[in-house]
Amino acid sequence: MTKTYNLEERTYEFARNCRFLIAKLPKTIQNIEDGKQLVRSSGSVAANYIEANEKLGDKDFVFRVKIARKEAKESKLWLRLLETQNPKLKEFINPLYNEADELRKILSAILNKS
Template sequence: MEKPYNLEERTFLFAKDCRFYINKLPKTISNIEDGRQLVRSSGSVGANYIEANEKLGDKDLSFRLKISRKEAKESRYWLRLLQELNPDLKSISEELLLEAEELRKIISAIITKTTKQ
């Protein structure tokens, strides 16, 4: 599947896909709690990226981008944990893990580029 070039849209789709994944998980206590954490972190990737684009200054831009990157890393953590406990949905979680890592790398590259200016 072709991924959108627009990073705001791509982060939105990532958060949406994480929610679809969570809805497929068995309703165990750990899945519910870990799923809640994934909902928060996956949504924060895009929310903080959008806020970075509406920057109040260079420091604010850098700060918001770093939070967005941190949330992508956190999303990977929750996805890994959910994957270990739900191996029957591994194909879905693998795609989400890959996307979380790609988003982290893209955001890292933006941070590097903007701090060198």
């Protein structure tokens, strides 16, 4: 997976790749429910970062970046749960988990500079 340095594009790619992962999962109750949550949280990272860039002011920017960071942390939870249920898919899940953590760190750095 190559790194994208445009953060709007990178958050989009994260959400898209989470959806590709979900398509590979066996259709169990756990995978369906955790997959739905991952779809929401990964998409929310991207959506809130885009909204932050269309800010109405500095407070709005900080608020949206905080939400995006929170959703990145939440995505890590769903990915961990999915890995527990699907250890054979670890090679697909681990890079997404690492990307969620990197996005969280980047968003934290943005907040520290704001």
